[in-house]
Amino acid sequence: MVNECSSTRFISSSSSSSNLYVANCGPYVGISLDQIQLAFSKFGEVKSVCAADQSGARVVVSFSQESSAKAALEAFDGKPCPYLSGRILHIRYSSILQTSSPSSQVNGFLSVSLEASELQIPGIYLLKDFVSSEEEEELLSAVDCRLWKNLAKRRVQHYGYEFMYETRNVNTKHCLGELPSFLSPILKKISSFPNITDTGSIIIDQLTVNEYPPGVGLSPHIDTHSAFEGFIFSLSLAGPCIMEFRKYSKGSWLPPAIQSTVTRGENPEVIRKALFLPPRSMLLLSGEARYAWHHYIPHHKGDAVRGDFIKRASRRVSFTFRKVRNGPCCCEFSQYCDSQSD
Ligand SMILES: O=C(O)CCC(=O)C(=O)O
Ligand SMILES: [Fe+2]
Numbered sequence: 001m002v003n004e005c006s007s008t009r010f011i012s013s014s015s016s017s018s019n020l021y022v023a024n025c026g027p028y029v030g031i032s033l034d035q036i037q038l039a040f041s042k043f044g045e046v047k048s049v050c051a052a053d054q055s056g057a058r059v060v061v062s063f064s065q066e067s068s069a070k071a072a073l074e075a076f077d078g079k080p081c082p083y084l085s086g087r088i089l090h091i092r093y094s095s096i097l098q099t100s101s102p103s104s105q106v107n108g109f110l111s112v113s114l115e116a117s118e119l120q121i122p123g124i125y126l127l128k129d130f131v132s133s134e135e136e137e138e139l140l141s142a143v144d145c146r147l148w149k150n151l152a153k154r155r156v157q158h159y160g161y162e163f164m165y166e167t168r169n170v171n172t173k174h175c176l177g178e179l180p181s182f183l184s185p186i187l188k189k190i191s192s193f194p195n196i197t198d199t200g201s202i203i204i205d206q207l208t209v210n211e212y213p214p215g216v217g218l219s220p221h222i223d224t225h226s227a228f229e230g231f232i233f234s235l236s237l238a239g240p241c242i243m244e245f246r247k248y249s250k251g252s253w254l255p256p257a258i259q260s261t262v263t264r265g266e267n268p269e270v271i272r273k274a275l276f277l278p279p280r281s282m283l284l285l286s287g288e289a290r291y292a293w294h295h296y297i298p299h300h301k302g303d304a305v306r307g308d309f310i311k312r313a314s315r316r317v318s319f320t321f322r323k324v325r326n327g328p329c330c331c332e333f334s335q336y337c338d339s340q341s342d
Contacts, residue, residue, distance in 0.1 A: 018066045020073060021052055021094035025087050027309030028056025028302050036061065039083035043075070044068025052094075056302055056309050060094050069093065112242050112274045112305045116283070119273045121245060123287030125195045126275065130282035135185065136237050140317060142182040143209050153216045159183075160206040161324050169227040170206065170324050179207060190233055190321060193284060202231060208320045212241070214312040217297035220246055223322070225291060225329035225337045232285040233321040236277045239313025242303040243283070246294040247271045276305050279316075291333040 025031045033049045036059055040046050045064040052058040063069045077091040113119050116126035131139070148155035159179050161170040179187065191202050223232055249269040277283060285295065302311040328339035
């Protein structure tokens with residue numbers, strides 16, 4: 001049974017137990033949970049195998065009997081494992097850290113949807129193959145000929161208006177000029193995006209290009225309401241990633257890292273959902289998805305997606321198209337709205 005520990009968190013521990021924390025094996029290094037279960041079953045009944053964390057390379061094996069765990073630890077720790085491609089496993093006893101019951105987690109990973117409609121978040125849409133491979137190449141070479149700005153872990157470019165990371169806003173008085181002509185085919189496709197009843201209301205005047213190396217993501221945030229209007233389009237190029245969406249029932253417009261620890265401590269009610277973004281797909285966040293849900297790209301080198309482990313490519317480049325807002329936001333999600341908070 002490899003699907004049973006979705007609601008349990010584990011830590012490495014020195015006291016003996018029937019759970020083993022096993023490092024250096026898992027889907028990220030090409031070893032499935034089923035293979036791990038088979039290898040450890042040589043020492044007794046394995047109740048479950050699941051991810052110890054989101055790395056894809058550390059798992060917890062839970063035996064029915066403590067004696068089986070002891071035998072497996074003695075046989076496998078620090079030696080090449082003949083049943084797992086000769087990998088050297090690093091094994092400790094593990095104890096249960098905490099339990100929670102996120103129904104959307106499988107084997108310790110958040111279950112990832114392939115279709116936006118599965119998420120059941122109003123206002124979120126994903127169009128796959130939004131651009132062809134040729135268009136993808138052209139867009140990438142266009143930005144690669146231009147100047148990148150280095151942030152701590154990723155590179156960015158801004159068109160139309162510069163995004164100021166310190167204030168999470170734009171300086172509306174300083175326009176960088178019209179969006180360049182290499183974007184025209186994409187802007188044209190955006191203007192007839194399905195799912196938007198009034199396509200006449202789609203105006204785009206700002207683009208942020210992000211280049212993420214593997215292992216780099218984006219911290220959870222809601223794009224500042226007062227900075228941008230209600231449609232946020234994000235085109236994924238060159239590589240895939242997953243995007244996680246979080247709704248904090250007691251949240252505010254501030255990013256979770258800035259909210260006081262007291263507020264965070266009182267805020268156990270977070271709904272988490274995840275969506276796989278393949279290269280050449282266009283994501284639209286509108287309505288509730290844009291205004292009330294944080295979006296987040298985990299800082300992973302790969303993502304567990306429906307039983308497969310998908311490595312991040314050498315880079316993912318996203319084009320985020322938005323319309324800069326010129327007055328306060330009057331959305332109906334005032335709890336998450338900086339224009340409607342004091
Ligand atoms: O890379 C992405 O798809 C999202 C970028 C984003 O959320 C942002 O720039 O605010
Ligand atoms: Fe964003």
